[in-house]
Amino acid sequence: MKELPKAYEPKKYENDIYKRWEESGFFNPDNCEKFGLVDGAKGSFSMVLPPPNVTGTLHIGHASMLAIQDLVTRYKRMQGFRTLWLPGTDHAAIATQTKVEKLLIEKGIKDPKKELGRDKFLAEVEKFAQESHDTIIDQCKKMGSSMDWSRESYTLDEARNLAVRTVFKKMYDDGLIYRGYRLVNWCPRCKSTLADDEVEHKEQIAKLYTFKYSKDFPIAIATTRPETKLGDVAVAVSPEDVRYAKYIDQEFVIKNFGGGADLKIKIIAEAGVDTTFGTGAVGVTPAHSATDYEMAQRNDLPIIKIIDEDGLMTKEAGEKYLGKAVKVARAEVVEWLKANNLFEKEEEVPNNLSICYRCGYAIEPLPSRQWFVDVNKEFILPNSSIEGIKSSDKVTLKKLMQQVINNKQIEIIPDRFEKIYFHWINNLRDWCISRQIWYGHRIPVWYCRGLDKGKCLPGCEKPLVSVDVPQKCPNCGSVDLVQDPDTLDTWFSSGLWTFSTLGWPNKTIDLKNFHPTSLLETGYDILFFWVARMILMTTYTLGQIPFEKVYLHGLVRDEKGRKMSKSLGNVINPLDTISEFGADATRLSLLLGNTPGNDLKLSQEKVEGFRNFTNKLWNISRFMLLNIPNPKMDVKLPEAKTVSDKWILTHLSETIEDTRSNIDSYQFSLAGEKLRDFTWNELADWYLEIAKIEGGKEEILNYILNTILKLWHPFMPFVTEAIWKETYRDAELLMMQKYPDFNQKKAEEEALLFELYIVRIISKTRSLRADFKVKPSSKINALIDIAGSVFIPTVEIDQQIEKEIQEKFKFIKNNEAIIKGLGRLEHVDFSMNKFINGSHLGRGVTLALDLAGVVDLEKEKDRLQKEIESLNKYISGIESKLSNTDFVEHAPSAVIEKEKQKLAEAKEKISKISNQLK
């Protein structure tokens, strides 16, 4: 017999337990296999950790992700799958560089990049990334994550760099990567391009200015950005617009617009122009607006770049504006328009401002020479294992991305995100992958600087794309090669994550064992950034899907549903809740009440509630251990000695089945709630109390404890492992035990009867006691009468009914001790067919408490009267249902039978109560 401390103190156990897990080596599937803990028939289960950015520390959203993934991992591992959960971190290029720049500026370095230079600056970034990485890893461990640290990866390490270079080269050779001068999203603060989906929109009120370019110009236009008009090449009007039809195709020259350059403006017809907005005419600025750029392409118009990468006006805007900031230029253009009487009006309109998703700065669209991935170019996919795409078929990247979802090779949970995914792909444009920042994978492209400085041969201008550093120009033989200064979009390398982490481009055993991965669990907020790009990169590179299922979780919000942010001061730090309430409570509060794809509201109270539950489980075990002198680890389903045993074992069996099927269908919350109900309500509140009365339950308690620890382990690994150790001392880890299997045993009828009779009698006894304010300490007497069940509508007691009554009598009498104990009764008399006055519990059972001296007669009358009222309502509802011929004709007979039974039962009750009132 062992005794545990009264309350569970997570701090005393968690670190040691994690250490034991880690030292066991079983986070690594190779070791599980070596020790025969893998069931060959089950195969592999693999999952990559969505690598957290090394921009800082983990927040509660990460904790939620870790809780879900660790739950699945432990569950699969306990089932005998060859289970791999592969960890790593993401260099997060722009984000990390921006962060470090900020920190250095705070330290007093005004322009860190300029002052330090590339190498020193990068060293600073790496130092920061390393520190951040260490914190992240530590936090993962604090959460109990059972990841295989021996396979840890980084999106910017050597192995991943090889994968990046190899894929880049392959895509270039297939013509899917090209270099082009095109309009890109430019962040003047980050001084880099951004992909389309890295641009966010913020609603604002903008000033809309209406004016004419010149006195002679026939059409007024409206714009929110007058300074860009210095780069206008056309005015677009709707072809339907009668006001402007006559001007279409005319050309105008505006001398010295805004005091700057001359403009050549052609009037063009564009169907997309809204005749009701502004003047119904749009000034077209191809270099600084995506829409206008497309119009220019369609109409063969020139592109005049008047804003540069620093957000300053170029000389194309005219000498007057050269080098001036955009905002300054705007004011000057407006001023000029007013001075020249061209200005018509100024009004406020709602407007969407494009901003950088990393730094929030306004995006400047501008034309630039960049590297792109062509999503529409056709190519052939050798080694295709994509269903519906043969190795000889021509495909595009877009088509690949659509196909794997269409053919259900990849399933997205919840499936509503599939629609969103398709919509995104349909609108997808070529992906700009080059970034003008320093922290990232250098683009594996070199340029020849000539055999003899600047004297290249024809053909030398072709970029030299190579996995390894090329020694000389293959065209002219020069060794004077210079690498492209740009780096790659961080999502280019994280897009390779499922296979680059498994050793690709080498043909490794890991790739064979673990790819495609089984599950990708991540937030819906990076569906496009990451999930879609992994699908793109993996299907293209391997001809394989990256994962079979995508489970998307939502955001963790505060108790009011607001996003957590430092400025609001509502951030819940997982380390704080772990330290205050324990990792298990933190995990449960993130797992339960959380449904796929939906945001979760979290409050301190919620975590507290689960801390209470952890402690409850601890105390349940504490009590059980007091009653299990010799805990045994290998358990078989024990034999039930009493009805209560049958009852609890039946419920346990159901619980195993429900837990498993809920986890299997990704309903983690339901699984946990079911387990909690069983543990707290059925086991603790009923069965353990019964065990105190009946005694002699060592074997069954041992079985139940053993089983629920296993069932709970994936949810709350620490406390279960701690109890396991206390129970079985030197035994092996709970983590590696076999997850309980549902035994197909049918629910025992007696188990149901236990609820129908015993539980009902006790509950009624308790509620009557409370109603009549009987002191809990005073034990009273009761009378229980057992008559024929109302199901047989006959007054005569034939043999069959007699037998039924006898059996029922025996059944209830057998549980007298429990009834007395839990109902706090001194003495219970049993009778047969006495039709006594009392509470009618249905099925012919009547309960009467001896309340002599305690009963307030008037109060009792009131109570009965109320009960009659409610019963009458109930009865009339059923009667009207049953008298409805439509119902009787259409409803299935089972439903009608049920209604009839309910009616009979209610009627009997009411007649008995009326009797009593007399």
Next chain:
RNA sequence: GGGCAGCUAGCUCAGUUGGUUAGAGCACCGCUUUUACACAGCGGGGGUCAAAGGUUCGAAUCCUUUGCUGCCCACCA
């Protein structure tokens, strides 16, 4: 402008293919320190399931419309 969710007890949410008098946790009220647990136990109150219409014998559940709330997407200059 297009799309997707959500609207069920004071709060957070369950409610699987339509079929008990719609459930749980927290909070609330009353009682209890009955030796596993007061981070507990027992009992209790509380909802016309956002609104309207429709389908059906029967709707929280299916359909239509509307209203809020949130999110995503989009080239109204």
